[in-house]
Amino acid sequence: MIKSLSQALPLAKIMSLAFIISLLSPLTLLTSAQAASDAEELVGESRYTLEKMLNNPDYAKLKEFTEQSKGVLIIPQLVKGGFIVGGExxxxxxxxxxxxxxxxxxxxxxxxxxxxxxxxxxxxxxxxFTLMNQGAVEAILDSEIKFGADLSLAVGPFGAGVEASTTANLDVDIYAFSSSVGLFGGGAFEGAKLFTRESYNSSYYGAGATPKAITLERVYTNPHSEKLRAALP
Structure with a gap:
């Protein structure tokens, strides 16, 4: 009897472990599925932001700068706020x-x-953000960069009232076109740091998808992004 119990105990542990794994697996799948859903939503929001700004006469220079650029970075919702200590x-x-x-x-x-x-x-x-030279593109892809320190940044005014003769300064790496809602006194994009969103890259394309493999080597694709790509001049 003792021998049979000793044999049954490991089996019970194995069955318990298998049961726990079966409970956790859906959570893992849910997390991965949620990341994929969030990534798709972000692509859709980016397309909406791009199309809205390109069609807005207040940002007439955006099309010209995008056509001259080597790359674009679209952030459909940049939240900024604080009292004394701020963040974005x-x-x-x-x-x-x-x-x-x-x-x-x-x-x-x-x-x-x-x-x-x-x-x-x-x-x-x-x-x-319009990236005006290949160096800016490669700097972003090679490492985590800081605006104003690693790359020069020009922030407006590129909205209403900008003269038609305004052209891109070739000495500037990145131009920022921003549409804001709200009030914020002080602060800018200077010092902002850019990080790779690895979970979104892997959930949207698959394991091993890096920004360089996606954008330069073009190893990874997703038909979901076709409308966003088509919206770019």
């Missing part, structure tokens, strides 16, 4: 223009920054 953050997509003029599939990134100073209020922005 938002996720977006990076698309790179190939030598044949076609746009890559999107790679996912997150922009984040924190600051201390005299600032109060809150702001929600839709932002399109």
């Amino acid at each position: 953050g938002g996720s977006g997509v990076l698309l790179v223009k190939g030598s044949d003029g076609t746009w890559s599939n999107p790679a996912f990134y997150t922009l984040a920054a924190g600051s201390i100073g005299l600032q109060i209020g809150g702001e929600v922005s839709e932002v399109v």
Whole structure:
């Protein structure tokens, strides 16, 4: 009897472990499925932001700068706020223009920054960054970069009232076109850092999908992004 119990005990443990795994597996699948859903939603929101700004006469220069650019970074919702200690953050997509003029599939990134100073209020922005040279594209793909430190950044005014003669300054790496809702005194994109959103890249394309493999090597594709790519000049 003792021998049979000792044999049954490991079996019971194995069955218990299998039962626990069976409960956890749906949660893992749900997490992965949620990430994929969130990534698809972000692509859709990025397309909406891009189309809205391209069709807005207040951002007439965006089309011209996009046509001249080597890549674009679209962040459909950049949230900024604070009292004395402030912060900003938002996720977006990076698309790179190939030598044949076609746009890559999107790679996912997150922009984040924190600051201390005299600032109060809150702001929600839709932002399109145009990357004006190949060096800017490669800097973003090779490492986590900081605007204003690793890459030069120009922020407006590119809205209403900009003269038609305004052209891109070739010495500037990135231009930012921003549409804001709310009030925020102080702070800018200076010092903001860009991070790869690895979970979105892998859930949208599959394991091993890196920004460089997506945008430069073009190893990974997803037909879901076709409308976003088609919206780019």
